Amino acid sequence: MVNSLVERCFALVELLAPEASAMRLGEIAERLGIQKSAAHRMLTVLHEIGWVEQDSTTGFYKLTLRLAILGQRFLSSTRLTDVCQPALEELAANSAELVRMAVVQGETLTWISQIQGAQHGLKYQPELVATVRLTATANGKAYLATLSDHEALRIALNSPDGKSSVGSVEDFMKDLNLNKKRGWAISVEEAEPGVVAIAAPIALAEGPVVGTVSVAGPSSRLTSDRYDSIASAVQSTARQLGELWPLRMRSGTSAVN
Missing domain, CATH: 3.30.450.40 (GAF domain)
Structure with missing residues (x-):
């Protein structure tokens, strides 16, 4: 169960990574092949720990710069x-x-x-x-x-x-x-x-x-x-x-x- 959740979270991050613009909840759920409620729970957790942000006007989701910053740190090291x-x-x-x-x-x-x-x-x-x-x-x-x-x-x-x-x-x-x-x-x-x-x-x-x-x-x-x-x-x-x-x-x- 835990491994499945971790895999889904990483799949969500990988899905959002190539997208410069925000993505709606329904599209995220559809492309991941999961229920909207499950996608929403993962997005909520990722939002709380600073990996995902939600547009206050549209409600769409996108990654924050945290992933890019960590990637640059690793590459530099x-x-x-x-x-x-x-x-x-x-x-x-x-x-x-x-x-x-x-x-x-x-x-x-x-x-x-x-x-x-x-x-x-x-x-x-x-x-x-x-x-x-x-x-x-x-x-x-x-x-x-x-x-x-x-x-x-x-x-x-x-x-x-x-x-x-x-x-x-x-x-x-x-x-x-x-x-x-x-x-x-x-x-x-x-x-x-x-x-x-x-x-x-x-x-x-x-x-x-x-x-x-x-x-x-x-x-x-x-x-x-x-x-x-x-x-x-x-x-x-x-x-x-x-x-x-x-x-x-x-x-x-x-x-x-």
Whole structure:
């Protein structure tokens, strides 16, 4: 009973996390598959402890900034962004485009860092969301390509935008195998109109994939004649990040000891 309640509370928090605007009680209950009374009880508790706030005019609910603040505190304590920052800055400077890094969280990716390398002209500024769209973004494709065919297809189809963006299974598998063979993935105006992105997975020496890194920019500037050079630079940075990643682990361990 307790575990079920805890799971529902976290499911509620995860539901509200991607929503910048408030959500009505009925929609929350419907999307969680529970009764309105049960959803209301959870929202009341979360409101009392400062995780959720209710709009006094509409009665709709949304998360407070407490989750974001705790997330930033945790990220800061890992020193992950500090350790990886120089490599990301170098890639951004050399490519003169937007560089982003995401980390593996369960069976998905979460954005944690971005650096704008474009100094002049049109600059790509992505939508401020936490979760990476696995089937439409270069980062998502690069991550899926590190999995077995079965796992990649299962996760892709179960992702929020999976069934609408995967297309045919044959096309998905063809793209997946190509990404596996070359070690990087590309998204040409799939995630956003007018935007091209190239990404590679970040893997530790022991083998596990811990994240992805990408370069993205306007399709008018990130043209096909740049794909190979950008991909090579992204892969090089991914390897560098894979070597740096364990330093963060050891640093955290020594700090505790």
